[in-house]
Amino acid sequence: MSVERAFRASLREELLRSGVSPYPHRLSLGYVPIRDIVSNRRVGEAVSTAGRVASMRRHGGLIFSDLVDDGFKIQLSLDLSVVGNERFEWFIKYVNLGDFINVAGDLFYTHKGELTINVREYCLLVKALRSPPVKWGHKILDTEVRYRKRYLDLMMSPQVRRIFEVRFNTIAEIRRFMWERGFIEVETPILQPVYGGATAKPFITRVHSLGEDWYLRIALELYLKRFLVGGFNKVFEIGKNFRNEDIDVQHNPEFTMMEAYQAYVDYEDIMRLIEELISNVAERVLNTTKVNYPVGGSEVEIDLRPPYRRVRMVEGLREFAGVDVEGLSDDEMKSLLRKHDLLIPGGYDRGRAIVKLFDKLVGEHHLIQPTFVMDFPASSSPLAKPHRTDPKYAERFELYIAGMELVNAFTELNDPVIQETYFRNEEERRKLGDAEAHPYDWDFVEALEYGMPPAGGLGLGIDRLVMILTGQTSIKEAIPFPMLTRSM
RNA sequence: GGGCCCGUAGCUCAGCCAGGUAGAGCGGCGGGCUUUUAACCCGUAGGUCCCGGGUUCAAAUCCCGGCGGGCCCGCCA
Numbered sequence A: 001m002s003v004e005r006a007f008r009a010s011l012r013e014e015l016l017r018s019g020v021s022p023y024p025h026r027l028s029l030g031y032v033p034i035r036d037i038v039s040n041r042r043v044g045e046a047v048s049t050a051g052r053v054a055s056m057r058r059h060g061g062l063i064f065s066d067l068v069d070d071g072f073k074i075q076l077s078l079d080l081s082v083v084g085n086e087r088f089e090w091f092i093k094y095v096n097l098g099d100f101i102n103v104a105g106d107l108f109y110t111h112k113g114e115l116t117i118n119v120r121e122y123c124l125l126v127k128a129l130r131s132p133p134v135k136w137g138h139k140i141l142d143t144e145v146r147y148r149k150r151y152l153d154l155m156m157s158p159q160v161r162r163i164f165e166v167r168f169n170t171i172a173e174i175r176r177f178m179w180e181r182g183f184i185e186v187e188t189p190i191l192q193p194v195y196g197g198a199t200a201k202p203f204i205t206r207v208h209s210l211g212e213d214w215y216l217r218i219a220l221e222l223y224l225k226r227f228l229v230g231g232f233n234k235v236f237e238i239g240k241n242f243r244n245e246d247i248d249v250q251h252n253p254e255f256t257m258m259e260a261y262q263a264y265v266d267y268e269d270i271m272r273l274i275e276e277l278i279s280n281v282a283e284r285v286l287n288t289t290k291v292n293y294p295v296g297g298s299e300v301e302i303d304l305r306p307p308y309r310r311v312r313m314v315e316g317l318r319e320f321a322g323v324d325v326e327g328l329s330d331d332e333m334k335s336l337l338r339k340h341d342l343l344i345p346g347g348y349d350r351g352r353a354i355v356k357l358f359d360k361l362v363g364e365h366h367l368i369q370p371t372f373v374m375d376f377p378a379s380s381s382p383l384a385k386p387h388r389t390d391p392k393y394a395e396r397f398e399l400y401i402a403g404m405e406l407v408n409a410f411t412e413l414n415d416p417v418i419q420e421t422y423f424r425n426e427e428e429r430r431k432l433g434d435a436e437a438h439p440y441d442w443d444f445v446e447a448l449e450y451g452m453p454p455a456g457g458l459g460l461g462i463d464r465l466v467m468i469l470t471g472q473t474s475i476k477e478a479i480p481f482p483m484l485t486r487s488m
Numbered sequence B: 001g002g003g004c005c006c007g008u009a010g011c012u013c014a015g016c017c018a019g020g021u022a023g024a025g026c027g028g029c030g031g032g033c034u035u036u037u038a039a040c041c042c043g044u045a046g047g048u049c050c051c052g053g054g055u056u057c058a059a060a061u062c063c064c065g066g067c068g069g070g071c072c073c074g075c076c077a
Helices: A002-017 A034-039 A085-094 A143-148 A150-156 A158-180 A221-229 A267-286 A313-321 A330-339 A350-366 A416-431 A442-449 A462-470
Strands: A046-059 A062-069 A072-079 A100-109 A115-126 A204-207 A212-216 A234-242 A254-263 A290-295 A298-303 A309-312 A371-374 A396-401 A404-411 A455-461
Touching: A002 A085, A034 A046, A034 A062, A034 A072, A034 A115, A046 A072, A046 A115, A062 A085, A085 A115, A143 A150, A150 A158, A158 A234, A158 A254, A158 A267, A158 A462, A221 A234, A221 A254, A221 A442, A221 A455, A254 A267, A254 A462, A267 A396, A267 A404, A267 A455, A267 A462, A290 A462, A309 A313, A313 A350, A313 A371, A330 A350, A404 A462, A416 A442, A455 A462
Parallel strands: A072 A115, A309 A371
Antiparallel strands: A046 A062, A046 A100, A062 A072, A100 A115, A204 A212, A234 A254, A254 A455, A290 A298, A371 A396, A396 A404, A404 A455
């Protein structure tokens, strides 16, 4: 490596001495994207383009080379009899794999039928001091290198590039969908004096000018609801959340959520909104609502077309685990928890116990096709409105796909007195050892006291949606620069 | 927090079990070759064997500790 780098650095020096810039400011030969050239083949026509030299195959006085530009590739041929001896030799001496060049020439098809630019002129644009780690189109296999130096992963592998094209198209389509339905995209603070909107451990950061420790947000929820109080009826935000918890195949400490809140609707309306959103986005991004996803070692076809199955949490436990929690006494619940090695931080609570059992016995294993799990126990949902027919439950649901939780949504709690009670309960649980209990947010309660319209809201994990749409089982594959330990 | 696997050339890996001169292919560089596309042929350079300690005449190899990565479980939305 160091030998090769030194060699290329010496070429750079030679170029500078000879008055040729190894990093010119502008393209001297013009530029049409390779994407446009290959999609609009006009054989015989003169074209100019630019890109990275991805391969070279020399046959005496003829060099075939592949030029890659913005994910598209075209073959060049450099013919000694066309460019002349001097420019031919210069190319061999000074142009290496990984360099960027600007070329002008004529389009033709080779004997093998490949569209090729017969180069008349060329110009070096960038002298790369390091060569590409693998041949273009081949995957780097060392996962650590792929994550730490994602630019190489993107550079070398069209499949990896494709994942991120899907990711950013997905975000664009979500945005378009929400705008089309009249939602306004807003911004809320990432740095917050009180975190909230989810149960998670936060990152703490120092605000020097205030002399205070603040938090990086763990959710968007409480500030978006303040928009509802302020009179906005339909708002959404796409942004990063930060949760100071474990890193694994479904969790990255920094991850992307879309949250949306709509006045005058309930969680039933939100279910329909989500069905439309996800199927619409899949259709737009993939041209299909059917995706293949590995589940338990084999590919399963998942159909994102509505309607999605709706199942109450207690019914799910009955159907998939054979447990009728509504018929169990607290003592029976506790022994069931013990049997499955489940602990409840902050002490036993019937609602939380039901959720624990559901997560353990049902969640990942059974909910492969899109399924709304409805009606969580009220005590597990301090920001959701109690159920209209049974206040032991909350009007809350989660959407599961491929065993992953993608969406969490409620009919939003807008009674400030109940909200205050829930916050107090959470504070009590915190004192009893539940580090992830929801903090008390006085200002939010005060906002509710001014009146928040009845509303439905949702949070969608975008990284996980991208995993589903691209068939990836690790969230690191769906995040461009996933979090890894600093050192290498 | 627990378990399993991995770390050797730019890349992919062999060598480790059973200690004795650091290897191959690809890539790089030099040469040859005017229709190749994982081009081909000849030659050649390239090493902190993840780090530290121990055992030994001798450690990539055995032992201990650490670091980094992957996966599974626990915890967690």
